[in-house]
Amino acid sequence: MSLKSIAAWQRLATPLIALVIFLSGWEILVRSLSVSPLILPPPSAVANVLVNQFGSLLTQSGITLLESVLGFLLGCVAAFSLATLFVFSRVAEQALYPYAIALKAIPLVALAPIVVVWFGTGLGSKVFLAAVIAFFPILVNAIDGLRAIEPEALELLTMLSASKWQIFTKLRIYTALPSIFAGMKVASSFAVVGAVVAEFVGSDQGIGFVIKSSSYYLNTDVTFAAIIVSALIGLIFFWIISWLETKIIFWKSKDGAVSNTYQAS
Numbered sequence: 001m002s003l004k005s006i007a008a009w010q011r012l013a014t015p016l017i018a019l020v021i022f023l024s025g026w027e028i029l030v031r032s033l034s035v036s037p038l039i040l041p042p043p044s045a046v047a048n049v050l051v052n053q054f055g056s057l058l059t060q061s062g063i064t065l066l067e068s069v070l071g072f073l074l075g076c077v078a079a080f081s082l083a084t085l086f087v088f089s090r091v092a093e094q095a096l097y098p099y100a101i102a103l104k105a106i107p108l109v110a111l112a113p114i115v116v117v118w119f120g121t122g123l124g125s126k127v128f129l130a131a132v133i134a135f136f137p138i139l140v141n142a143i144d145g146l147r148a149i150e151p152e153a154l155e156l157l158t159m160l161s162a163s164k165w166q167i168f169t170k171l172r173i174y175t176a177l178p179s180i181f182a183g184m185k186v187a188s189s190f191a192v193v194g195a196v197v198a199e200f201v202g203s204d205q206g207i208g209f210v211i212k213s214s215s216y217y218l219n220t221d222v223t224f225a226a227i228i229v230s231a232l233i234g235l236i237f238f239w240i241i242s243w244l245e246t247k248i249i250f251w252k253s254k255d256g257a258v259s260n261t262y263q264a265s
Contacts, residue, residue, distance in 0.1 A: 041221040049225040057210070061229050064207040067123065067195040068237060071130020072188055079135045080180070083142035087172065088164065104136040108197050116202040125202065130194035134187035141183030145176025181245040188241050192234040207233070 023043045029035070030042045037045060050057065082100070086093035112129055119125035149171055157167050199208025207230045214222035 038218055038220050041224055045221040046224045046228065049221050050228070053222070053225070057207075057225065057229050060205060060207050060210050060226075061233055063205050064192065064195050064199065064230065065233050065237070067126035067198070067206065068130050068188075068191040068233065070123075071127045071132075071194060072134050072184075072191040072237075074127060074131035075134030075187060075191065076138055076184065078131065079138035079183075080142050083139055083146060084168070086143055087146045087168070100136065100139060103132065108133060108194065109201075112197050112201040115198065121202040121204070126195045126198040126206070129198040130191040133194035134191040137186040137190065138180065138183040141179040142176060145179025146172045148179065149175045177249050178245075181241065181249065185238055185241050185245075188237040189234040192230060192237060196230055 027042050027044060030040055082096065086097065108129070111132065112125075115129050115132075116125045119128055146168075153171055154167065157171060162170070195206070196208035196211070199206035200212050203209045207226050210226040211223055211230070214220075214226060
């Protein structure tokens with residue numbers, strides 16, 4: 001077995017071993033201290049819910065995932081469009097950037113009821129709230145990335161009489177892609193949080209609704225199972241964005257350095 005394969009297996013085995021140790025400790029602690037399952041159910045009870053209600057949880061998680069993806073995409077488009085405007089116009093940045101920061105400072109649970117009033121309890125409110133929370137990390141990283149160009153490269157394109165749009169498409173975007181993807185990976189998890197919070201406030205479906213209804217009826221094992229599912233949704237979403245990053249930014253090595261392929265181009 002090659003060193004590369006051993007390293008890959010180690011990256012996979014380490015978190016699994018940590019998970020087994022954590023769950024074993026949780027199970028032993030709950031049973032040895034006779035903790036009420038209404039307060040903290042043992043992992044075995046949560047696993048039982050995940051198995052017996054797999055179909056239902058899968059359906060509800062699909063709804064939440066759809067809301068998260070749509071909100072994430074909307075947030076990406078809005079954030080990148082605004083970042084582009086800021087790069088071309090300092091006046092626009094001075095006028096609008098403070099309001100973007102103010103929007104980020106608003107607690108999500110305070111904004112959710114207003115969004116439900118505006119868009120109703122359907123898909124729109126969940127998508128909008130997911131987009132709002134995903135918007136800011138992409139915006140900040142996109143602005144930094146679009147401006148993080150090497151002065152020598154900018155000077156070269158200027159000497160070649162390149163227009164602002166040509167500099168943007170042929171230099172700024174490629175330079176900004178690592179920063180943009182860094183923001184997208186953060187925003188992917190945030191989008192799931194936004195969708196779940198919106199389901200808490202007004203919905204009759206989705207993982208957020210399962211968490212709210214099970215908590216109301218003190219089905220703590222179901223609540224924990226739904227929380228685990230929501231975490232898995234965010235994790236899978238993050239992995240998808242990370243995989244896309246490796247395919248799109250193919251010139252970037254795993255340690256963050258630029259490969260010779262890109263340098264030669």
